[in-house]
Amino acid sequence: MWTCDSPLSFLGDLPVEMVVTRAVVVITCTVCILAIPGLICGMRCTKLISDIQNQKVKLILSSGILFLFGGVSGAVGLLWYGADTLIKYRQEVKFGIPGVTYELGFSYWLAAGAVACIVTSAVTLLTQHCMAQRKADFRSGPTVLPLSHWSHLKYPGHRTENGQTYI
Numbered sequence: 001m002w003t004c005d006s007p008l009s010f011l012g013d014l015p016v017e018m019v020v021t022r023a024v025v026v027i028t029c030t031v032c033i034l035a036i037p038g039l040i041c042g043m044r045c046t047k048l049i050s051d052i053q054n055q056k057v058k059l060i061l062s063s064g065i066l067f068l069f070g071g072v073s074g075a076v077g078l079l080w081y082g083a084d085t086l087i088k089y090r091q092e093v094k095f096g097i098p099g100v101t102y103e104l105g106f107s108y109w110l111a112a113g114a115v116a117c118i119v120t121s122a123v124t125l126l127t128q129h130c131m132a133q134r135k136a137d138f139r140s141g142p143t144v145l146p147l148s149h150w151s152h153l154k155y156p157g158h159r160t161e162n163g164q165t166y167i
Helices: 016-042 052-095 106-139
Strands: none
16 A cells, blocks of 8 residues: 655654664765765866875875775675565575565666766775876886995905905
């Protein structure tokens, strides 16, 4: 039977798993929406801010960390809800309980795909930052030390105090 009653609260009279999952999904969405402006400003192709003192690198890094936090929190909520739903479904099947069947719907799998995309983008941003840092370190070349730094080492063919040469 369908009714047109509007509920007083979307979180009222629901199991704890459902309330926590909804809250975590809202947190995930909010954190990821907050990460998008930093990502856009930090891209090399945008001229919204100057690249003085690596501000763009800091924005990209902070966006990657926000995406990672949002993805991990979303994954925790989805896995908790999925495990609870699976346990309820197995109990229904095992004991032959008639009535409401608990199963994972299309919205669950859509949210799981979204969380996977969020985590993938976070990992891509953070590894891109690490690879760029490694490339910058490689471009600077090896550190050249003065010859006086190496004078204490004894190489083959080096003269000792008594004037003899050892090979």
